[in-house]
Amino acid sequence: MTACKSVWIIEDDFRVASIHADYVNTIGGFSVTESFRTGQEAIKKLNLTSSLPAIILTDLYIPDVEGSSLVRHIRHHYPSIKIIVISAATERGLIKDVVDLGILDYLIKPFEQQRLQQAFKKYLNEHHLFQNSMTITQYELDSLLYRESTTTEDKVVKGIDLHTLQTVKSIFENPQAQELTASQLSELIGSSRSTARRYLEYLVGEQFLHIKPIYGTIGRPERKYIYHGTYEQNE
Incomplete structure (x- = not known):
């Protein structure tokens, strides 16, 4: 405790x-x-x-x-x-x-x-x-420094919770889990796949994550999300 x-x-x-x-x-x-x-x-x-x-x-x-x-x-x-x-x-x-x-x-x-x-x-x-968090996004800074200017409507539209966002970031910053799909993340944070994808896409926009398509034999390619630091090392 x-x-x-x-x-x-x-x-x-x-x-x-x-x-x-x-x-x-x-x-x-x-x-x-x-x-x-x-x-x-x-x-x-x-x-x-x-x-x-x-x-x-x-x-x-x-x-x-x-x-x-x-x-x-x-x-x-x-x-x-x-x-x-x-x-x-x-x-x-x-x-x-x-x-x-x-x-x-x-x-x-x-x-x-x-x-x-x-x-x-x-x-x-x-x-x-x-x-x-080892790194901080602009959204997190804005939520901290300008919390009064961020309206409830803005938060609902974004659909992003600050604590959940930090949890997702911490998962990717772990060296053992720096590449995940939306399905894998949803299991880790206990959410739906669509909710997990919302946070992943947001972090892509923040340049915290990068996307790598995974091509299978049937259907559309699945997206794997990669931590920015790992992506740069492999370039």
């Missing part, structure tokens, strides 16, 4: 911190393991811990914190930690400062639980993309 990813909360109002913790703990795969009332408490713990959190939720209005200084400190000393700011601060200059520091997301209080779930989904998409 995969361990839950650790989330820390920095919020001076314990009641608000408790609500945020309840929200996070309903999201599968994440668990709030620490909660701090001040920035110094959080920094002290970061300096001592041997296990950094995956995500920190922090307010900007903390008694011992000035503006974006805490976010700046964490981003500088612990760049692997993703930061989600949850604050009532709406000043343009302050928000620009923390956005420029490379935070994962910014939620303005009060917010809906679904909005926080979207922030964590962004984290999962980014983590999965960079951890499980």
Whole structure:
């Protein structure tokens, strides 16, 4: 069983911190393991811990914190930690400062639980993309960086799910399975042949795969899809 990813909360109002913790703990795969009332408490713990959190939720209005200084400190000393700011601060200059520091997301209080779930989904998409693929397609980048501009209608027309796409890519990047037909792929991912072919043809368009016809004795030639790296080596 995969361990839950650790989330820390920095919020001076314990009641608000408790609500945020309840929200996070309903999201599968994440668990709030620490909660701090001040920035110094959080920094002290970061300096001592041997296990950094995956995500920190922090307010900007903390008694011992000035503006974006805490976010700046964490981003500088612990760049692997993703930061989600949850604050009532709406000043343009302050928000620009923390956005420029490379935070994962910014939620303005009060917010809906679904909005926080979207922030964590962004984290999962980014983590999965960079951890499980040796190469990345333009579609995957667009889905990650411009998720708000990609309409539901566009996604339905494409018929492409990001996680399934990454699974298909991972299969082809395995040296033992770099040439597959639609039938073979459908068995591996548990889909219909037409669904498998949709992903294969999409990856051909992305130049991740190439097509090699297989000529039999009867009927139309079957298509075999070949991983781009293997294709280039054999040229």
